[in-house]
Amino acid sequence: MRSLVPSFELRTPPSLATALELIAREPGEWRAFAGGTDLMVLLEAGKLAHRRYLNIWNLAELRGISATDGEISVGALATYTDIRRDATLQREFPLLCRAAEETGGIATQNRGTLGGNIANASPAADSPPALLVYDAELELISAGGTRRVPYSAFHSGYKKMNLRADELIARIILPRGRAGWKSYYRKVGTRRAQAISKVCMAAALKLVDGEITDVRIALGSVAPSVIRATATENALRGKRLDSTAIAAARVSLASEIAPIDDMRSSARYRSRVAQNLLEEYLQSADRA
Amino acid sequence: MARASTPVPEKVAVRCRVNGRDATLRDFPMTRLLDVLREQLNLTGIKEGCGEGECGACSIEMNGRVVNSCLVPVLQAEGVVIRTIEGVASGEQLHCVQEAFIAHGGAQCGICTPGMILAAVALLANNARPTEGEIRMALAGNLCRCTGYTKIFESVLHAFSGAEARE
Numbered sequence: 001m002r003s004l005v006p007s008f009e010l011r012t013p014p015s016l017a018t019a020l021e022l023i024a025r026e027p028g029e030w031r032a033f034a035g036g037t038d039l040m041v042l043l044e045a046g047k048l049a050h051r052r053y054l055n056i057w058n059l060a061e062l063r064g065i066s067a068t069d070g071e072i073s074v075g076a077l078a079t080y081t082d083i084r085r086d087a088t089l090q091r092e093f094p095l096l097c098r099a100a101e102e103t104g105g106i107a108t109q110n111r112g113t114l115g116g117n118i119a120n121a122s123p124a125a126d127s128p129p130a131l132l133v134y135d136a137e138l139e140l141i142s143a144g145g146t147r148r149v150p151y152s153a154f155h156s157g158y159k160k161m162n163l164r165a166d167e168l169i170a171r172i173i174l175p176r177g178r179a180g181w182k183s184y185y186r187k188v189g190t191r192r193a194q195a196i197s198k199v200c201m202a203a204a205l206k207l208v209d210g211e212i213t214d215v216r217i218a219l220g221s222v223a224p225s226v227i228r229a230t231a232t233e234n235a236l237r238g239k240r241l242d243s244t245a246i247a248a249a250r251v252s253l254a255s256e257i258a259p260i261d262d263m264r265s266s267a268r269y270r271s272r273v274a275q276n277l278l279e280e281y282l283q284s285a286d287r288a
Numbered sequence: 289m290a291r292a293s294t295p296v297p298e299k300v301a302v303r304c305r306v307n308g309r310d311a312t313l314r315d316f317p318m319t320r321l322l323d324v325l326r327e328q329l330n331l332t333g334i335k336e337g338c339g340e341g342e343c344g345a346c347s348i349e350m351n352g353r354v355v356n357s358c359l360v361p362v363l364q365a366e367g368v369v370i371r372t373i374e375g376v377a378s379g380e381q382l383h384c385v386q387e388a389f390i391a392h393g394g395a396q397c398g399i400c401t402p403g404m405i406l407a408a409v410a411l412l413a414n415n416a417r418p419t420e421g422e423i424r425m426a427l428a429g430n431l432c433r434c435t436g437y438t439k440i441f442e443s444v445l446h447a448f449s450g451a452e453a454r455e
Contacts (some may be wrong), residue, residue: 002339009297010317010363033361040359041340043318053318057364081353105429106407108341110353111360193428194342 003046012055016062016141019054020168024143027165032056034077035111037104038120062115062170065089073139074172076115080104080127083114093174095130095202098185102126105193115169118151121159121225124264126187128155128226129202132218133183134174141170148173158224181206181214184281188273189264197221198265201277205236205285212236212245221265222257222274231256232278246282250275304365306331307375317363322346324362325372333373333402337431344430347403348372354410356429373402376409385409385447394443396434403430408444418448 010033013019023030033039033053042048056062056077063075065086072088080100083089090097103109103117103126117127118138128151136151140163151172154162163169183204189195200220206213215236217229232252239245259270302313306329313324325331325348337345339358346357349371376383385408388394395401404427411418411426418426423444432440 005318005320006297006316008316008318010361012363012366036359036361036364037341037356040320040361044339044358055317055361055363104341105344106410106426107344107347107354107356107429111355193425 003043003048005043007051008043008048009052010055011053012058016059017143019056019059020141020143020166022054023168024166030054032119032168034113034116035079037108037112038116038122056168062168067176069176071176072174074114074174076118076169076171077113078115078172080109080112080114081106084109092176092178093130093134095133095183095185095204096127096174099127099130099187099202102185102187102192108194114172118154118172119161119163119169121155121161123158123223123225124196124200124221125226126197126200126220129200129218129220130185131172131174132226132228133202133204133216134178135216137173137175138169139171139173140164140167142167146170152228155225160225178204182285184284186277186280187220188277196264199259199270199273199277201274201281203278203281205241207241207285210240212239212241217253217278219257219274222259222270224258227257229253229256236282241282241286246279249278249282253278300363302362302366304368304370306370307372313362313365315362318361320358321348321360321362321365322357324365325357325370331372331374335399335402337399342431343400344403344407345399347406347430349406349410352413354406371406373406376405383409385412385444388443388447389440392443392446393439394435396432400430400432400434404432404440408447411444412448416448418444420445423448 030052031050033055034057062077065078066073067088080103083100084097117125131151137148138151138154140147149162181204185202187197187200189197197220203217205215215233217232220226232249235252236249253275254271257274259267261267299314300317304311313328315324325334334357335345337343341356341359347354348357350368385405407427407430423441
């Protein structure tokens with residue numbers, strides 16, 4: 001049943017500085033509200049637990065996609081549509097654009113934000129596997145300044161985040177220099193659009209004369225948070241990309257993920273599909 | 289510092305432009321734009337389907353981008369240019385997508401139709417000659433329980449060919 005709408009507060013701060021002052025003065029009292037594609041669903045279901053929200057949607061400092069020599073900085077309020085249409089991201093970070101394309105439908109992509117996808121902290125989120133593959137960092141901002149954390153260290157468990165009550169996610173930083181890596185993104189769900197994934201995998205590897213010199217593998221919907229499969233990466237790094245390596249990688253992946261049975265899928269199905277995705281990827285990387 | 293009690297928010301005035309006219313909406317800040325537009329401006333072409341952003345029946349345009357109005361709190365309409373299905377035709381002259389839906393049987397019960405048309409109009413704005421695949425992608429967030437989609441895709445393809453607009 002829908003929540004009682006008048007009991008929720010939503011306030012538009014005049015500036016980012018004002019927003020940061022407010023959350024510093026009353027820590028834990030306010031939560032950020034951006035495109036609403038997750039929070040309004042909870043409101044409708046009567047499951048929106050928190051009462052007071054700051055409408056950050058129009059804060060210009062948290063928008064925009066900019067580039068320097070070394071990195072791309074994506075504002076936390078960049079929508080999936082903004083990401084899909086960005087020429088630099090398309091060229092250098094195709095997995096993030098693929099994730100944006102496969103999130104919801106167009107209307108969701110026009111409102112949903114990358115920062116929101118991270119802060120919602122769903123283990124089934126579509127863009128975090130891509131962010132893990134790209135070694136993304138988060139720039140967190142508070143009245144006291146900014147700090148950077150590797151995205152791989154941001155989620156510490158189911159819906160748990162390394163984010164203080166007086167901080168907002170300001171920007172997502174993508175280090176450049178992945179040219180020539182062979183990359184892969186596949187989301188398995190009941191349909192391409194509008195479906196929450198059963199399993200999602202993003203990966204990239206660098207192949208030099210048939211040998212895997214470096215590799216990243218990340219998955220959604222197979223653990224309490226989106227994870228990097230570091231043991232499987234280690235099993236592949238330095239190996240020749242052949243059937244022996246692929247078989248070993250499958251075994252390793254099965255042992256390091258922890259999928260569950262839920263309404264969308266079963267643990268057994270998820271484990272099998274995750275291994276199949278990995279094999280599909282490694283075989284295609286070998287052929288290409 | 290935690291407060292002893294959270295004050296109950298009051299209704300706010302939200303100024304925006306809807307289908308070419310200035311409008312002032314008054315409601316609690318978290319009230320769904322869907323409800324406010326239907327009840328205060330009588331724009332009942334906006335339909336409620338799922339109420340959770342899955343079906344696209346409540347689609348509207350905000351600043352030129354299609355969104356699900358069930359997922360937009362009215363406070364975020366401040367200063368925004370809104371277009372609903374009621375603002376797609378120019379006076380008595382239907383949009384070519386609307387003409388095509390009539391000519392090719394793209395509408396049955398009508399609940400999904402406003403959202404389908406808005407999604408197709410948005411596609412047309414960026415892509416004058418979409419393929420059937422591109423049409424399917426653009427309309428993937430709009431669910432229809434009557435037509436089986438074939439007539440809808442045919443309608444949109446014909447609208448883009450321009451034939452209906454000239455007839």
